[in-house]
Amino acid sequence: MKLEPVIGLEIHVQLKTKSKIFCSCSNDAHNQTPNTLICPVCTGHPGTLPVLNKEVVNYGIKLALALNLKINKKSVFERKSYFYPDLPTGYQISQFEEPLSSEGYYVLKTPKDKIRIGIERLHLENDAGKNLHQKEYSLVDFNRAGTPLAEIVTKPEIKTPSQAKYFLQDLRRICRYLEVSDADMEKGQLRCDVNISLRPEGDLQLYSKTEVKNLNSFKSVEKALKYEIRRQTELWNTNKPPQEETTRGWNDSQQITELQRSKEKANDYRYFPEPDLPTLIIDKKLIEKIKKSLPELPANKKERFMKEYGLKSGDAETIIDNKKVSEYFENVVSEFKEWLISELESTSETEDELWENNKKKALKLIKGWITSELFKLMNEASLSIEEIKISPENMAEFIKTIYLSKVNSSNAQKILKIMFESGGDPSQIIEENDLGQISNESEIEELVKNIIKNNPEQVKQYKEGKINLLKYFVGMLMKESHGKSNPKVGEDLFRDNLK
Numbered sequence: 401m402k403l404e405p406v407i408g409l410e411i412h413v414q415l416k417t418k419s420k421i422f423c424s425c426s427n428d429a430h431n432q433t434p435n436t437l438i439c440p441v442c443t444g445h446p447g448t449l450p451v452l453n454k455e456v457v458n459y460g461i462k463l464a465l466a467l468n469l470k471i472n473k474k475s476v477f478e479r480k481s482y483f484y485p486d487l488p489t490g491y492q493i494s495q496f497e498e499p500l501s502s503e504g505y506y507v508l509k510t511p512k513d514k515i516r517i518g519i520e521r522l523h524l525e526n527d528a529g530k531n532l533h534q535k536e537y538s539l540v541d542f543n544r545a546g547t548p549l550a551e552i553v554t555k556p557e558i559k560t561p562s563q564a565k566y567f568l569q570d571l572r573r574i575c576r577y578l579e580v581s582d583a584d585m586e587k588g589q590l591r592c593d594v595n596i597s598l599r600p601e602g603d604l605q606l607y608s609k610t611e612v613k614n615l616n617s618f619k620s621v622e623k624a625l626k627y628e629i630r631r632q633t634e635l636w637n638t639n640k641p642p643q644e645e646t647t648r649g650w651n652d653s654q655q656i657t658e659l660q661r662s663k664e665k666a667n668d669y670r671y672f673p674e675p676d677l678p679t680l681i682i683d684k685k686l687i688e689k690i691k692k693s694l695p696e697l698p699a700n701k702k703e704r705f706m707k708e709y710g711l712k713s714g715d716a717e718t719i720i721d722n723k724k725v726s727e728y729f730e731n732v733v734s735e736f737k738e739w740l741i742s743e744l745e746s747t748s749e750t751e752d753e754l755w756e757n758n759k760k761k762a763l764k765l766i767k768g769w770i771t772s773e774l775f776k777l778m779n780e781a782s783l784s785i786e787e788i789k790i791s792p793e794n795m796a797e798f799i800k801t802i803y804l805s806k807v808n809s810s811n812a813q814k815i816l817k818i819m820f821e822s823g824g825d826p827s828q829i830i831e832e833n834d835l836g837q838i839s840n841e842s843e844i845e846e847l848v849k850n851i852i853k854n855n856p857e858q859v860k861q862y863k864e865g866k867i868n869l870l871k872y873f874v875g876m877l878m879k880e881s882h883g884k885s886n887p888k889v890g891e892d893l894f895r896d897n898l899k
């Protein structure tokens with residue numbers, strides 16, 4: 401019997417608004433002294449009242465629109481009761497019957513396939529604090545209590561572990577593009593529980609699902625799902641498919657899932673409408689306003705970059721992965737284009753034709769120097785693109801010097817490094833450090849003739865047929881000219897002069 405996996409995701413995204421969801425405490429709990437960002441509201445003191453942070457609603461709508469969800473005109477906050485030491489109120493304020501948004505979808509493109517994944521809902525709720533377990537006692541930090549969360553629930557329409565992973569990676573990128581969350585899984589800003597069941601291929605019924613928790617990386621999501629597919633396949637093959645819903649936890653050190661609880665022991669949340677918060681009514685105008693403010697989303701940008709800049713899928717992905725990098729890239733391209741058009745003024749071609757006919761070489765250089773050398777320097781210095789000293793103008797100018805063969809590639813690396821360390825204009829750096837390329841043929845020819853004169857033995861061997869000595873001669877030339885000769889010109893001159 402051929403079995404197919406049925407996978408759904410429940411995702412929590414921490415929204416990075418300035419203040420918490422129901423009080424004015426700072427929402428930036430990362431690296432803060434425990435229990436310094438708290439007030440009577442977020443620590444659940446009796447008699448306090450929650451007040452909904454409007455910005456949280458705006459962030460939620462943004463994210464919901466990016467996932468093609470319908471924003472519900474009316475939504476209701478409800479109390480979800482459960483006892484846990486890091487939940488001071490004894491309940492979470494969430495949305496259940498009437499969420500902020502519902503019925504959306506996301507078109508996922510992976511290197512292998514393209515599928516449409518239904519999104520059931522996105523609703524808002526508050527996060528709990530954090531328990532810090534010591535050997536003989538536990539401590540509670542309430543800094544995170546009241547951090548706004550957007551919970552996203554997909555339909556069980558994901559078919560493979562890698563689709564689940566790609567979906568989460570796309571979601572992280574969307575959150576970052578919208579600037580609603582940094583969505584870093586390691587920091588708990590993006591958390592995911594997965595639901596998985598198997599069924600005979602073609603069967604449309606849903607069978608008892610297993611929920612897997614404690615997944616804190618994209619890799620662990622993929623691995624836990626693969627493990628569950630193996631485990632449940634074995635059960636099906638021995639005629640014992642899972643009979644009840646269970647919750648399992650991912651054990652990363654052993655790379656297995658472990659039973660946490662079965663359904664009889666599951667929580668009864670006793671949902672009821674939160675009496676201290678009014679029904680949330682969303683105005684159509686607000687939705688329209690937010691819709692207009694949405695940036696170009698990463699999947700669209702990737703497609704555009706492939707079309708407009710002739711990038712391969714992988715290269716486009718590398719560049720659009722970070723919104724700021726993609727903006728930097730486009731700024732460099734536009735600076736370069738401007739220069740190219742002014743430089744190549746032509747009467748017969750329009751500006752667009754001019755660019756079309758010359759852009760291939762330029763874009764290859766821009767893409768190459770940004771994604772290899774510049775990224776390498778950024779990694780070594782742990783700097784983001786916003787923090788570096790090389791402006792897009794100077795980067796375009798730098799690419800220009802290479803485009804015009806004014807420097808050779810090893811000197812270009814030196815120039816970029818100096819630009820990276822000190823900022824500054826590439827032409828000035830070339831002049832100050834004497835890194836320009838000698839393209840003047842007669843100057844190079846003089847050096848070439850000298851080298852031929854001083855290496856009679858090698859010249860003899862070359863003339864006898866050992867033609868790869870040409871590389872040796874070019875090497876000598878580069879050494880004598882301190883790396884400034886154009887090696888291509890040098891090679892041609894050696895060939896001519898050794899005839």
Ligand SMILES: [Zn+2]
Pocket residue numbers: 420423424425437438439440441442443546
């Ligand atoms: Zn507070």
